[in-house]
Amino acid sequence: MKTDYYGLPVLKRPHWQWEIALYFWTGGIAAGTYLVAAIADLFGDEHDRPTVRAGRLLPLPLVLVSAALLIKDLGRPEKFYNMLRIFKLKSPMSAGAWGLFAFGGFAGLSALLEAVAAADNLRLLRRLVGLAGAPFGLFLGGYTGVLIAATAIPLWAGNRLLWGPTFIASAFSTGVAAIEAALALSGRGNRETLGKLDRVHRLSLTTEAALLAAGLARLGPSGRPLTRGRWSSLFVPGALGVGLLLPLLLGLLPRRREPSSGSTLLRAACVLLGGLLLRTCVVYAGKDSADDPHAYFALTRRGRR
């Protein structure tokens, strides 16, 4: 018989609700779109202009929504400013608050430059801003994974090394998807830039799928809240099936000369939905995982290495 205390939870459930899951998603997309725009501007050509434009305009509204979600989630939203009272590198929550704040500045600057100087006269400045904000974009896309890893929750701590990389890969894939969706909806896409986005898409989706597979293998029984529990019916067909497998399979189909906006939009929608389901399932299954004393005892008995 397993030793426990009447099966009662050892840990306290994190109180985080849908706001945090949604923020993990919007923050990731903001980071991904910013990074793809910066890359397209630095390394691309004139065909990539629509991609750069979309990726410069999208992060700002997403950051504003993210900040609103984070504040709403607080137990005492009116005291949100205490987050900016200290800076603590060892606390991903503190670093994250500052990181979002700093990234928000770059997102605003990018959007402003894009709005006021559509012509190429400020090209160098725009590229510099894109490059300077890129580290903050990388941070915003990945720190949420580090944040959940640095807890005692078995589902999160049991895969502590890979949640961050998984989330940054998902930030890239959802960022590309958001730009693709914007191009398809506005009709501004062209074959060249959509082809490049497609390559980034396959790279980030493949990376994400591999990291998730490795993570689930590492978690073993601690991963059950994701793979067997009540969130599995969303996670397996949703996050894995619709979000990863389906877009990867769609990418394998022979492409017509002119990419149809319908198929681009479909795949983008799949990836965006998948990213949302991934964050939602990881957050909520993590809460369930806090209730399982045996998963926690197994984690502490084996040590985390």
Place this chain on the structure above:
Amino acid sequence: MITDAQRPVGFFTDSSLCIGCKACEVACKEWNQLPADGYEFLATSYDNTRSLSGTTWRHVAFVEAPGAGAPGAQQTWLMLSDVCKHCEHAGCLQACPTGAIVRTEFNTVYIQQDVCNGCGYCVPACPYGVVDLSPVDHQAHKCTLCYDRQRGGLEPACAKACPTDSIQFGYLDELQAHARQRLEELRQRGVGAARLYGLDEGAAKDERGEGTLGSLFLLLDEPERYNLPARVELPQNTVVPSSVLTAAAGLLLWIGAAIAFGRKW
């Protein structure tokens, strides 16, 4: 930081002396003016408190243990008054983004209620499941080691109320020495299962594998029987390796995307 004038204080909770009267739970609630939690009949033991929470800072666990504890006994009640561990390396304190959670001049871990904004990150960051958001004010709460009483030179309410001295309050170095001595005494009497929790076993360890607890416990069975984790690593030990890998993954994706877009470089 510990000031020179102050020696670190703490608890030593000796479960071999606990009679399960719950005077500590009541004294804590009274002194700290904590609200009642309602009444839920768990039908598992004499424990209907269930666990520590934002409004319950001492919790007496009751374990019905056939054959455990005293040698030759057929049935033994293991009772333990659980409390915040006031860790040397505290997960909640390191996680706190507002600086609301601080180390006091008495070496205890304390939540400044005027600063806490209820972000809740300390909750999953506590490896012992101690700190929680209160349903009353939605801020994080836990044992303060009666900070206000410390300031007045008084021992914490729970230790004061404990009729058997199962809960002992004092200077941490003295408590540690006393705990070791008590363990030795019990072992000599044949209580082979007795063990200390919070010196080596059970203490939250930093990256170097060091750390002790400000709340020591003497247990009469495996920690898990009392819902305590046996080996605890500080959650924040993850931050550096996890961040490095995340940055590496991000850089690789950046390079991959640059190649996908690139004609230059």
